[in-house]
Amino acid sequence: MSERLVREDGPLVVVEGLTVDFTTGEESVRAVDGLSFSLDAGRAIGLVGESGSGKSTVAAALLGLHRGTGAEVGGTVLVNGTDVGTASDRELRALRGAVAAMVFQDPLSSLDPYYAVGDQIAEVYRVHTDASRKAARARAVEVLDRVGIPDAARRSRSRPHEFSGGMRQRALIAMALACEPRLLIADEPTTALDVTVQAQILDLLHDLRRETGMGLLLVTHDVGVAAESVDEVLVMRHGRQVETGTVGEVLGTPREAYTRALLAAVPRVDSPLTRPSGPHPARPAIEDGTAHPVGAHRDDAVLLEAVDLRREFKRGRTTVAAVDGVSLTVRPGETLGIVGESGSGKTTLGRMLVRLLDPTAGQLRYRDTDIGTLSEKELRPYRRELQMVFQDPVSSLNPRRSIGESVADPLRAAGVLDQARTVARVRELLERVGLDPDRYDRYPHEFSGGQRQRVGIARALAAEPRLIVCDEPVSALDVTTQAQVTALLAELQRELGLALVFIAHDLAVVRHVSDRVAVMRAGRIVEQGTVDEVYGAPSDPYTRQLLAAVPALDPAVAAERRAARTGLRKDVAVA
Amino acid sequence: MTAADLLTSEAATPVAASGGRQVWRRLRSRPSAVVAAVVLVLLVVLALAAPLLAALEGQDANAYHDSLIDSARGGVPTGSFGGVSADHWLGVEPGTGRDLFVRMLYGARVSLLVALGATVVQLAIGVAVGLAAGLGNRFLDTFLSRVTDVMVALPFLVMGIALTAVVPSEFPRSLLLILIIGLLNWGGTSRIVRAQTLSLKELDFVAAARLGGSGRLRVARRELLPSLAAPVITYASILLPSNIVTEASLSFLGVGVKPPTPSWGQMLSSAQTWFRADPMYVLLPSGVLFVTVLAFTVLGDAVRTALDPREASRLRVGRSRRSAGRTPRTARETPSARKTPEGTAS
Amino acid sequence: MTRYLLKRLGGALLVLLVLSVVIYALFYVVPGDPARLACGERCSPQQVAQVREQLKLTDPVWLQYAHFIQGVFAGRDYSTGTATLHCDAPCLGFSYQTDQQVTQLIVQRLPATASLAFGAMVVWLVIGVGTGLLSALRRGGVTERVLTLFTLAGTSTPVFILGLLILMVVCAYLQWLPFPSYVPLTEDPEQWAWNMLLPWFTLGLFESAKYARLTRSSTLETLAEDHIRTFRAYGVGERTVVGKHALRGAVPPVIALNALDVGTVLGGAVLTESLFGIPGIGKTLIDAVKVIDLPVVVGVVLVIGAAVVLANVLADLLYAVADRRVVLQ
Amino acid sequence: GPEDNDAKSDGGAASASGKPQKGGTLSVLNNEPQTDFDPARLYTSGGGNVPSLVFRTLTTRNRENGAEGNKVVPDLATDTGRPNADATEWTYTLKDGLKFEDGSPITTADIKYGIERSFAAELSGGAPYLRDWLVGGSTYEGPYKDKKGLASIETPDAKTIIFKLDKPEGDFPFLATATQFAPVPKAKDTGTKYEEKPVSSGPYKVVKNEGDGEHLVLERNPNWSEATDDERHAYPDRIDVKAGLDAAVINQRLSTSTGADAAAITTDTNLGPAELARVDSDKNLASRVGTGHFGYTNYLAFNPKVKPFDNPKVRQAISYAINRTSVVNAAGGSALAEPATTFLPNQPAFGYTPYDPFPAGKTGDPVKAKEVLKEAGYPKGLTITLTHSTEQNRETSPEVATAVQEALKKAGITVKLEGLENNAFGEARKTVSKEPGFFLSRWGADWPSGGPFLAPIFDGRQIVKDGAGNFNHAQLNDPAVNKEIDEINKLTDPAAAAKRWGALDKKIGELALDVPLFHPVYKRLVGKDIKNVVISDWTGVLDISQVSVK
């Protein structure tokens, strides 16, 4: 590594008037527009902004990754003294990985599925050093160990699919660390992870920076994540810089309206409960904390009741119980929140509630009928009353059908309305969820994530349901859009008296919308109660750990939490 | 300006053409695709206009011209370049002196008809069986997969020979060829469609349709078929040319179209030995076949590219939008259902 | 795994059974009298009757089929005229034409076809995958176009013309190689390889365009995947990125297609076999079909069918090895 | 044989000059494998090629170029046979010193056994003459079932053999050339497996027989003595027969003639029209091409039981309309086919008498045809169906059918083509009940004499009523014709017989029961080291026993 130039003089990164244009067909998009900033060694800067604001494009520009893709890059980018724009391919290759390393957004797909994790790290290491194969392997084990992969020597021989999401993200960070880069670029390193894992990764980054003194460029759309990990923040919008300054300044006393809006939209676990769309007439007793807030005012009838619901999946020879004896009730007009980390069985449970999946055991009663065992045909009359809004706005709409047709589908299947009335009804529904009815004939790819989620809601409403299971309806969306969608759901519930089951991994969001909350872990409900009970006085250690892992907007609080987390992790590990 | 307004303004996406039109536009923007399409249209037009063009040249497809060939030398055309002349634009056929230009035109009718017809049959059966297997219960899936195995294992030429012997000779030959190629060779299509269906049916929009009260048929027709278009079209662009060559091979084995009807395959098979004595006779059908195959391939590639939204954004650095969400699904995903061109039965 | 294999093999057996019934039924209705064809053109009716009796063609079809199945599982006895011999268990019957045991016949003929198929497979994999990779790398460039044209020319020329052209050019015109004539591998491996070279290329070239297209598209697909970007972002050279990471991802679909083709080639190499005089089962099959030599037809079809089915099982296994994420069930 | 003229061509080509010498390896490149190598199973005319190197018979064909080759000469026997007065009994005596490959002497018992074997159902395939002619032949079931043997073959001693026939057969010496007359030692008979290792009586023995006749290797038989065999030369030391090759490839190899192919011949592949066009422009190649004739006629057959072919005028009109030039072109051009107006092949040995009862000229006479058609009652023309095979053999194949179709069109006759797969075609053509009205057919000689040419086609007693085996397509059963056939069969002088066959042919020809189209000609290419090329008119095939490679 002797030949590597280490320039101690001047800032590590200097970006001056950066512009990036993408040309597709005849159209040209300016993704980054005149951005300037600099970063000193050992410091961390956060790039914050909603989806599509150009954050990843900037990150890629630092490594010259736009080269050869047809994108036009203007302005200058200096990384450790190298002008990325004019450097030769060789110089660029020497820069990449060794001087500046990048951790990509999606740990699930950023590793080659066909090679062992350790080998991939070793490969990168050998590109930049003349280490022997063996030495490189040893180095890979070393960095894997450094990022906290247990039993690193053995696990380094595993392929990526044998790693959990958090482990993969660690492996990527390990790869970045392998050559001891001076600059680490982390592009949304935690978006794909559970809160608890997210907290671990952020802690790791924090520690590394402190120990090795490398510079960090953290790209994120989550203001909370930025608050925890960086010194400075740069807020981006439409490729332009909106506001920049230290974390404290920008998050504490934002100057720009946009920054303020961004901050306002972030749901918090600790702020006082303010429902996004004002008080909820159907749930007047919500704040008093009684066990049956709705029952007091409305008929005591239970709309949907699950008793000891269980669902197993066969995996080769073993069976996994994804949902393992869950009992819950949903009453008309109320919202039941379900939280839990990835793989805890939330989706499986949700799908069983609407009978997209057949329960292996247990009972599912809907208005006095046991619908858990009905055949598809017998289920027909109930189908439309139980609807679902799906997690992924991309896969929940057929990309080859216009959104109007998708929404019209339940109406057509019912076959009650004629063509003209169907179209009229769909337009009405689209309008209701805040979409322009004239976009009836448009295709899903012409809509943003939030808009697609609205289409999904409109489709669910078209069936005139009494209960909607919302499976992480906002996890795919950035904060601002999240706020809109949750507001819409609350409003609809108020108007139509719907019952909602709201599934999410984000504690803050669930707190925001629910009357009661159930916490799931490994297929079981570990804690169930009103919002205040669960968030105010969590009785289960797991719930406490979840709550502690939520990033705080205030850097000072964040540091406090970090300390608390370490203790809790031990508790849960024992439990 | 409220915060909410400020935030939503971004959501307004640029006005883009709708799906079909967009595909069309993308196609049009590729010169190679345009050329290929023009070539194919031209071929079809030429084939349809065969009687007209024949009249223009003043020849007929079946008239013998004994004077234009040298009987003592195996019937090789007397003129140069296979007897090209003002009367016979592309020369004449060795052994008979029939006009090659007109025979090529009429041959195009048969070849294109057989290839297209067979492809349609293959796709229709393949898609139906593949869909049924992918959507049906375990039993139906196993059953149909086994049937597909049998189809794939049946030696095609043998069946062709046997069937042409069994079917009465009054049965129109072109139709018979279409049926033989189509009915026996749909295994590949059905495997692709099954694999695609298996992965598609896991998608949420299918679940949503079920919740909306759609039955299986409705789901298949409305939700799955449109999504199967891209892989099926790609496969069709491989099938079409191979069907033309298959027709030629069947002709070579004596089970092609009825004489004196010409077809490219039949011409190729009788031209087999002539390439030194009369190169023109071989070059004509080979050349035309090559051009056709090339055109179909180029067009097929282009259509597939145009239909595939990922292809359009191929140059994007990171697929940030897609991966912005949490996608914890990979563990369940069975890649055997993905990327398999012919699909593997599992 | 074992259970999976057992299940697949059970399925395979069923497929073969159906296959034999289909072929039996079809050839039963094909015009032409096997007895007369076996007896010769100018046999008298009495003689034909004798032959029919001797070939047991007087039995009802179902009984003939039952005998066939019995032979497969339990073996059969047969007479050469001067002696009675036993045909051991997987007995596929006797050729009507030559009285040879079908099993023996296949054992004699299979090596030639297998040599052809596997050699051709190597050729199409090398040419096809090579071309596909290169054209994925040089996407849109001249190299890609030339390579594409080359492989397409191979596909759009029927084997009987392509092979003859290759023979003409290589053996007659340039005289680089003598005309090939089949030498069994066991006899002289070197001569075997030299003599199979042209058949391999003929068949391999014919098939390679498909592979080129598949490899190209699946390489492009893999190249667009996120993990490729990772290695580029870490300064790994383009050659390693494509040759190691992209190729690895492009392999599984090629395996799947290959499995399908091995079967097709085993049965469909008739034209190549007869062009190059390779004494393989494809040619045997077509000859048997022409004289309605039903036992040979059924036997060979079954062997080809078994090869197809096995190739598919093998492909699934390989696929699972190539892509560890696949769960066999 | 009927039409399996897989063997065909006549002398002429002498390629490499100089006196033929012993030694070397002769390569034979063939299309058809020698699947039958059992003397019982070989058909009369097809048995004369490679097998005649291994099997000697009582008589054999004269190994000379052209017409000389149409004569019968003694082989194992001392003469061509001694008939009794009415030619119903034929006696042969064996030469001295004849031995099998294992050194044991050849006796007449071995010959009798060889003939008896050919009656076994297991060993079917030969010509029907023995069965038809020998007393008790029609009911004999072969030595495996019927241990007593065939009484009509007598072997009073090891040297003498007497055949007793049902009726006079002057052509018996011709029949005795068939491989069924080869000796088979009973002790070595292995039934259907005999063909794997037949016991040689000729100059070569089989040392390798792979893939059911795909690859044969023959080497000298040390127990064969040239002194006892006037006909076979046996110059090469070794003969290597590779079969299963594509016809185009065989010709290509012979013309390139490099390596082992320089010493190569083929016994079953002719030059095709495309190759001929090339050979013609290449002097070097032209000198290596031999021309052969074989008694063979391709013709249009009528079934007079089917309308409108019951009307002789219709048949005549078609005869007038035929354009033999385009038919000949379809068959490969004038070098490969000679227009035929007689049913008998155009060779004196068959009794060829030129005649043309319905002259159509070179390219047909549509005017005359229309006229005759009008007389027949079809002034507005007529539509008929022509049945042919889909096999591409340039004989009953689509090309020939289309040429006929085009010619008849000019005479106002619309021809619909019905192409049948070869087996289906064969079955339809040879089954009385299924016989189409109008179809392409062909007939080849079993030996160069009018008898085996005319009798199976026009002898009413040879009509096979049930099953597929009938060649008398016209189903002619004219007592006068039958009687004349019997009369000629009594003649033991070939020349006298020939004359009468010719006359009979002319008489039948006038009935317009068929339209002779062409007699094929065979062009055979040999490697450049091949010497002593002999092609007789008997088989038209290059005589493998005469060539040398040195």
Ligand SMILES: Nc1ncnc2c1ncn2[C@@H]1O[C@H](COP(=O)(O)OP(=O)(O)OP(=O)(O)O)[C@@H](O)[C@H]1O
């Ligand atoms: N179809 C299936 N086949 C096999 N296993 C499954 C299937 N669906 C779910 N599982 C398993 O069941 C468990 C629970 O899955 P589920 O999708 O319900 O979790 P989740 O809480 O919704 O997670 P996430 O937050 O990631 O969506 C997981 O271990 C998952 O792998």
Ligand SMILES: Nc1ncnc2c1ncn2[C@@H]1O[C@H](COP(=O)(O)OP(=O)(O)OP(=O)(O)O)[C@@H](O)[C@H]1O
């Ligand atoms: N290769 C490309 N071709 C065309 N447009 C592109 C390309 N890459 C990015 N864009 C566009 O540039 C803009 C900025 O994209 P970028 O990926 O940088 O956003 P981001 O801020 O990282 O968003 P996210 O939070 O969703 O990751 C978007 O409008 C995007 O659609």
Ligand SMILES: [Mg+2]
């Ligand atoms: Mg991004």
Ligand SMILES: [Mg+2]
């Ligand atoms: Mg989920």
